[in-house]
Amino acid sequence: MTQPLWTAVDGYFNDSLGANDAALDHALAASRGAGLPAIAVAPNQGKLLNLLARSIGARRILEVGTLGGYSTIWLARALPEGGRLVSLEIDPHHAEVARGNLAFAGLEAVAEVRTGAGIDLLPVLAAEGGPPLDLTFIDADKPSNPDYFRWALQMTRPGGLIIVDNVVRAGAVIDENGDASVQGVRRLAELIAAEPRVDATALQTVGDKGYDGLLIALVKS
Numbered sequence: 001m002t003q004p005l006w007t008a009v010d011g012y013f014n015d016s017l018g019a020n021d022a023a024l025d026h027a028l029a030a031s032r033g034a035g036l037p038a039i040a041v042a043p044n045q046g047k048l049l050n051l052l053a054r055s056i057g058a059r060r061i062l063e064v065g066t067l068g069g070y071s072t073i074w075l076a077r078a079l080p081e082g083g084r085l086v087s088l089e090i091d092p093h094h095a096e097v098a099r100g101n102l103a104f105a106g107l108e109a110v111a112e113v114r115t116g117a118g119i120d121l122l123p124v125l126a127a128e129g130g131p132p133l134d135l136t137f138i139d140a141d142k143p144s145n146p147d148y149f150r151w152a153l154q155m156t157r158p159g160g161l162i163i164v165d166n167v168v169r170a171g172a173v174i175d176e177n178g179d180a181s182v183q184g185v186r187r188l189a190e191l192i193a194a195e196p197r198v199d200a201t202a203l204q205t206v207g208d209k210g211y212d213g214l215l216i217a218l219v220k221s
Helices: 002-016 022-033 043-055 069-075 090-102 116-129 140-154 171-176 180-193
Strands: 058-065 084-089 112-115 133-138 156-165 198-207 210-219
Touching: 002 043, 002 198, 022 069, 022 090, 043 069, 043 133, 043 156, 043 198, 058 069, 058 116, 058 140, 069 084, 069 090, 069 112, 069 116, 069 133, 084 090, 084 116, 090 112, 116 140, 133 140, 140 156, 140 180, 171 180, 171 210, 180 198
Parallel strands: 058 084, 058 133, 084 112, 133 156
Antiparallel strands: 156 210, 198 210
């Protein structure tokens, strides 16, 4: 089993089950044209985020790590009328590309991209108050995963979801002496294991983006 096969299978299901359209294709093309790294979620992963958000009736979504706004579009499309998404992006160039992609998709009134370090913006967002979050998607610098998770847990309602991407690291997650990104994932797992307010699992994935995985945590209380 090799990368070409994984990519071909992803392509089959994306074509068969409808995981592409003009706005999403534009977001990827515009991101490439602007020199952004090709690390957005795969189309089927974006649709999974959309389905999860819809399945819990999410009205308030937080995304940590916008990149070019590809996953942001998937999540924002899950919102009902009156819903709101806030996405945090440290790189001003990435944030500007994402805003353009959201505007092209007709979602600029639904999804707001804030520029700055997540660890600085999250306390500000928490202090603003308002309705609790229904879903948080964390896909930013991996060493900060535990900090992002703590803030997300503070702001997310019981019954809400916290989803963290890239937790398998091509299998490197089992290396206790791994790099800073691996250590961030491992510290996150330890944090969640000791946290009685959530119940979580992690899934390994293969596909267009290679070998990785995601963690899904249900907020219980």
